Amino acid sequence: MADWLAIAVSFLYxxxxxxxAEALRKWRGYSVDFTRKFIHIAVGMWAYGTVLLFxxxxxxxxxxxxxxxxxxxxxxxxxxxxxETGEKGRFxxxxxxxxxxxxxxxxxxRPHLVxxxxxxxxxxxxxxxIVGRRAGKHHYTIGxxxxxxxxxxxxxxxxxxxxxxxxxxxxxxxxxxxxxxxxSALTALGAAVVEALSPWGIDxxxxxxASALVLVLSLR
Numbered sequence: 001m002a003d004w005l006a007i008a009v010s011f012l013y014x015x016x017x018x019x020x021a022e023a024l025r026k027w028r029g030y031s032v033d034f035t036r037k038f039i040h041i042a043v044g045m046w047a048y049g050t051v052l053l054f055x056x057x058x059x060x061x062x063x064x065x066x067x068x069x070x071x072x073x074x075x076x077x078x079x080x081x082x083x084e085t086g087e088k089g090r091f092x093x094x095x096x097x098x099x100x101x102x103x104x105x106x107x108x109x110r111p112h113l114v115x116x117x118x119x120x121x122x123x124x125x126x127x128x129x130i131v132g133r134r135a136g137k138h139h140y141t142i143g144x145x146x147x148x149x150x151x152x153x154x155x156x157x158x159x160x161x162x163x164x165x166x167x168x169x170x171x172x173x174x175x176x177x178x179x180x181x182x183x184s185a186l187t188a189l190g191a192a193v194v195e196a197l198s199p200w201g202i203d204x205x206x207x208x209x210a211s212a213l214v215l216v217l218s219l220r
Contacts, residue, residue, distance in 0.1 A: 001053050003054055003055055003056055003059035003060075004059075006049075006053040006054045006055075006059065006060075007059060007062050007063060009049070009053065010046065010049065010050070010053075010062075010063035011063060011066075013042075013046055013049065014042075014043060014046065014063070014067065017038070017039055017042035017043060018039060020038070020042075021035040021036075021038050021039045021042075022035070024038065033129075033133070036093075037126040037129065037130065040096070040122065040125070040126050041122055041123065041126050043067075043096070043097075043100075043122075044096075044100075044118050044119070044121065044122025044123070045122060046063075047100070047114060047115040047118045047119075047122070047166075048115055048166070050063075050104060050114065051111035051114050051115060051170065057104055057105055057108035060104050060108065061101040061104050061105055064097040064098075064100040064101040064104070065097070065101050067097040068094055068097045068098055068101070071093040071094045071097065072094050074093070075091065075093065075094060091204075092203075092204045095202070095204035095205045096121070096204040096208075098204075098205065099118070099121070099204060099205055099208035099209065100118065100208075102208075102209075103117045103118060103208055103212055106212070107212060107216075110171075111170050112166050112167055112169075112170035112171040112172075112175075113212065113215050113216065113219070115166035115170060116163045116166045116167050116184070116187065116211070116215055117208055117211045117212035117215055118208055118211070119159065119162035119163045119166065119211075120155070120158075120159030120162065120163060120187060120188055120191035120192075120207055120208075120211045121191070121203070121204065121207040121208050121211070122162060123158040123159060123161070123162035124154070124155040124156070124158045124159030124162065124188065124191055124192065124195070124207075125155060125195060125203060125204075125207060126158075127154045127155070127158040128151040128152065128154045128155035128158070128192075128195065129151065130154075131148075131150050131151050131153075131154035132147065132148040132150060132151025132152075132154070133151075135148075135150050136148025136149070136150045136151050137150065138150065140196075142196055142197055143197065143199070144199075145196075145197075145198070145199060147196050152192050152195070152196055155188075155191065155192040155195055156188050156189055156191075156192040157188075158188075159184075159187070159188030159191050159192065159211075160184050160185050160187075160188035163183075163184035163187050163188055163211075164180055164181060164184040167179075167180040167183060167184055168180040175219075183214075183215065183218045183219060186214055186218060187211050187214045187215055187218070190210050190211065190213075190214040191207045191210055191211050191214075193210075194206050194207050194210040195207050
């Protein structure tokens with residue numbers, strides 16, 4: 001696929017996800033917390049589309065960089081109600097596409113690492129928030145940030161399960177199943193620890209960075 005067409009497909013995919021989330025919010029009564037996580041997961045999963053459709057990294061970073069600006073505008077003007085909480089000082093929707101673009105640029109020649117670096121944040125963070133809110137009974141505080149043990153465990157397990165497939169399916173030459181399992185577990189553990197230490201919103205930068213670092217060091 002030509003890169004200009006891949007860019008068009010990328011925008012279509014993300015705006016479709018935003019549209020579905022807005023429909024869920026308006027017509028099904030889903031909370032913004034839910035639709036925000038829905039968008040977060042949908043956008044993160046586009047990492048697969050990015051490495052499979054684009055030919056050049058310079059084109060692949062265009063959609064996430066564009067959404068840095070679009071999301072910043074939405075944050076200020078409330079354009080996309082399905083992903084805006086209305087709370088000032090929470091820039092997660094802006095930070096995540098920055099991380100997306102950085103991972104693409106730095107790891108483009110290793111597509112399995114591009115996808116794997118984003119999976120702990122995509123799935124782990126989203127499910128950690130859901131589990132922590134609904135089932136969190138054992139809480140701890142680090143640096144003023146309150147987390148739940150249940151949420152952190154969910155972050156680790158979801159991150160592990162989500163990081164394993166790209167390592168197994170996209171690596172060239174292929175990784176052994178045992179190595180993919182071990183490295184994905186180590187990556188998820190590092191992501192869970194960093195998420196627990198990060199202030200709200202900043203984890204959209206720190207978790208992908210930590211995940212990428214663990215992966216690069218583990219698979220040199």
